[in-house]
Amino acid sequence: MSFRFRLKGYYQRKSARLLFRKPFLIRPQQPLISFTFDDFPRSALLVGGSILNSFGLAATYYASLGLIGKEAPSGQIFVADDLATLFDQGHELGCHTFAHCDSWETDTETFENSIVENRAALSRLVPGAEFKTFSYPISLPRPRTKAKVASHFLGCRAGGQTFNVGTADLNQLSAYFLEQSRHDIQSVKNLIDRNRQEGGWLIFATHDISDHPTPFGCTPDFFAQVVRYAVGSGARILPVIQALEVLDAPGCRQVRPSPRLVASAVRVSVSQPSLKPLVSILIPAYNAEEWLADTLRSALAQTWEHKEIIVVDDGSTDRTLAVAQQFESDSVQVVSQPNQGATAARNKALSLSKGDYIQWLDADDLLAPDKIARQAEVLDRSRGKRMLLSSPFGQFMYRWYRAQFVPTALWSDLSPKEWLLRKMGQNLFMQTATWLVSRELTEAAGPWDVRLRGNDDDGEYFCRVLLASNGVQFVPEARVYYRVFGYDSLSYIGVSDVKRDALWLSMQLHIGYLRSLEDSPGSRTASLDYLQRNLFYFYLDRPDIVSHAQQIARDLGGELGPPHLSWEYSCIKSVIGWEMTKRLALELRILRKSANKALDKALFSIDNRIHAARPLDREARVVFTEPLPPVKPI
Numbered sequence: 001m002s003f004r005f006r007l008k009g010y011y012q013r014k015s016a017r018l019l020f021r022k023p024f025l026i027r028p029q030q031p032l033i034s035f036t037f038d039d040f041p042r043s044a045l046l047v048g049g050s051i052l053n054s055f056g057l058a059a060t061y062y063a064s065l066g067l068i069g070k071e072a073p074s075g076q077i078f079v080a081d082d083l084a085t086l087f088d089q090g091h092e093l094g095c096h097t098f099a100h101c102d103s104w105e106t107d108t109e110t111f112e113n114s115i116v117e118n119r120a121a122l123s124r125l126v127p128g129a130e131f132k133t134f135s136y137p138i139s140l141p142r143p144r145t146k147a148k149v150a151s152h153f154l155g156c157r158a159g160g161q162t163f164n165v166g167t168a169d170l171n172q173l174s175a176y177f178l179e180q181s182r183h184d185i186q187s188v189k190n191l192i193d194r195n196r197q198e199g200g201w202l203i204f205a206t207h208d209i210s211d212h213p214t215p216f217g218c219t220p221d222f223f224a225q226v227v228r229y230a231v232g233s234g235a236r237i238l239p240v241i242q243a244l245e246v247l248d249a250p251g252c253r254q255v256r257p258s259p260r261l262v263a264s265a266v267r268v269s270v271s272q273p274s275l276k277p278l279v280s281i282l283i284p285a286y287n288a289e290e291w292l293a294d295t296l297r298s299a300l301a302q303t304w305e306h307k308e309i310i311v312v313d314d315g316s317t318d319r320t321l322a323v324a325q326q327f328e329s330d331s332v333q334v335v336s337q338p339n340q341g342a343t344a345a346r347n348k349a350l351s352l353s354k355g356d357y358i359q360w361l362d363a364d365d366l367l368a369p370d371k372i373a374r375q376a377e378v379l380d381r382s383r384g385k386r387m388l389l390s391s392p393f394g395q396f397m398y399r400w401y402r403a404q405f406v407p408t409a410l411w412s413d414l415s416p417k418e419w420l421l422r423k424m425g426q427n428l429f430m431q432t433a434t435w436l437v438s439r440e441l442t443e444a445a446g447p448w449d450v451r452l453r454g455n456d457d458d459g460e461y462f463c464r465v466l467l468a469s470n471g472v473q474f475v476p477e478a479r480v481y482y483r484v485f486g487y488d489s490l491s492y493i494g495v496s497d498v499k500r501d502a503l504w505l506s507m508q509l510h511i512g513y514l515r516s517l518e519d520s521p522g523s524r525t526a527s528l529d530y531l532q533r534n535l536f537y538f539y540l541d542r543p544d545i546v547s548h549a550q551q552i553a554r555d556l557g558g559e560l561g562p563p564h565l566s567w568e569y570s571c572i573k574s575v576i577g578w579e580m581t582k583r584l585a586l587e588l589r590i591l592r593k594s595a596n597k598a599l600d601k602a603l604f605s606i607d608n609r610i611h612a613a614r615p616l617d618r619e620a621r622v623v624f625t626e627p628l629p630p631v632k633p634i
């Protein structure tokens with residue numbers, strides 16, 4: 001196989017997962033489990049269905065009507081009469097294409113026709129019956145197939161051997177095939193436990209249920225053990241459509257008031273007495289033992305009294321959780337989850353929050369005591385809940401009172417389009433904590449994108465918030481202290497492929513957002529500048545991304561040149577070549593930052609000994625209610 005073809009295959013597999021997603025936040029009030037059967041062998045209903053019924057439960061059967069009555073690799077397939085039994089027992093029917101087409105090997109048109117044919121065959125057999133969900137036969141779908149299939153169903157299920165939690169893809173829900181662990185009940189039990197701990201939706205799949213199962217099925221005994229353990233886990237067990245209804249998935253008829261409505265009703269009654277909006281300060285924390293206490297103190301010191309603080313420890317391996325727990329109180333809630341990245345931690349914090357406004361705060365940054373109050377003052381005068389509030393931010397390492405506040409073109413009142421044009425065209429950014437976001441805007445923007453693990457997740461998220469807003473109002477009196485680090489910073493890209501992939505995805509989304517607002521010469525130029533400036537991170541070591549970037553540049557009517565290097569590096573480049581020069585530039589950047597960091601730490605330590613951390617600079621009007629703790633001797 002030629003390299004070109006292998007590269008193409010890689011792209012397709014990757015894009016099946018990334019493209020044409022219907023992102024949807026899975027956060028049930030109670031963990032969910034569904035049982036599904038692919039191909040609908042008779043035994044799945046007669047044996048498997050009876051086992052579920054004996055617990056008062058039902059399943060979803062994904063049928064290929066072209067296989068009716070046939071002997072398939074997964075056993076004897078159902079006959080027409082079985083459909084009546086299925087509906088009588090309260091099970092659901094789902095679609096699996098008429099001819100059981102391979103989702104990867106079949107061309108999109110043939111695949112879609114097979115769905116239409118399956119639907120027609122069903123309405124001939126059971127007039128009025130409809131398929132509402134789908135399961136991809138055999139393989140992962142081609143991206144185009146995925147895009148087409150999505151429009152036919154409320155949700156589509158694939159494999160993946162895991163459960164759905166946080167932001168899931170309704171066009172490609174994950175499932176766990178039981179036959180793959182049929183000699184290992186413990187791993188199934190562990191998965192059920194994890195689904196309970198993380199509050200997810202676990203979808204089991206298998207085929208036949210028989211004393212002598214095919215390689216694609218399992219025994220009644222094994223299946224009954226799984227069902228019993230699932231019931232014992234306290235999860236709610238529902239067939240797929242009912243689960244989607246409970247999750248309030250788009251397009252699903254609402255059967256009961258959604259948790260969100262109930263929560264907002266509670267919120268209103270709680271907020272009534274003070275009439276002031278509740279602000280949720282949400283802090284994701286990973287290995288932040290050194291900083292978290294200061295960050296929490298700055299949150300507690302907010303002069304805005306009506307607040308709640310939520311810390312989500314993202315599986316830290318240091319003492320972060322212990323530090324956070326020292327602050328636990330009526331107004332500080334601390335939860336911990338296995339490490340899933342900052343985006344998942346942020347979504348978790350958001351799911352627990354009740355505030356009318358959201359203040360995001362990273363575990364090493366600080367808020368000036370009146371940060372929220374200053375922005376809240378403006379709220380009364382601002383134009384509704386769709387207005388997004390921002391503030392200045394200063395950068396520091398240890399000596400926050402020496403923070404540098406350097407204004408940029410983003411530090412003013414701007415329309416969404418103008419803001420994005422300036423950000424991308426001039427390579428600017430706004431720090432996460434500068435924003436104060438209404439719940440209405442937060443809900444319109446959707447959850448944090450968990451695909452952007454480790455890089456530019458906030459850049460992408462606030463683009464979506466911005467797109468949903470009526471514009472940005474800049475509040476110059478509100479202040480944020482942004483702690484910048486050297487090589488160990490989350491936002492340092494370095495040479496990690498995961499981070500580069502995340503940055504590249506975020507960049508493509510940025511360009512899409514800007515062009516969705518306005519596809520003009522101005523927006524194309526800003527997009528080209530943005531591509532050109534960030535090309536540095538991919539140049540030469542990621543030819544795949546560079547050629548994709550080049551292709552996008554051509555679509556925008558431009559062309560990318562080699563990345564720009566400052567003059568000292570240009571000279572070096574001609575001697576040691578581009579790749580070595582880039583490595584050198586990155587190394588020097590790290591060196592320079594760690595040197596600055598060490599120096600700042602030393603000076604901070606001296607200041608602490610002399611002044612007990614009294615503010616030295618009039619500019620920084622930050623006085624915390626408690627003195628900062630002494631710094632570890634260096």
Ligand SMILES: [Zn+2]
Nearest residue numbers: 038039137138
């Ligand atoms: Zn199948």
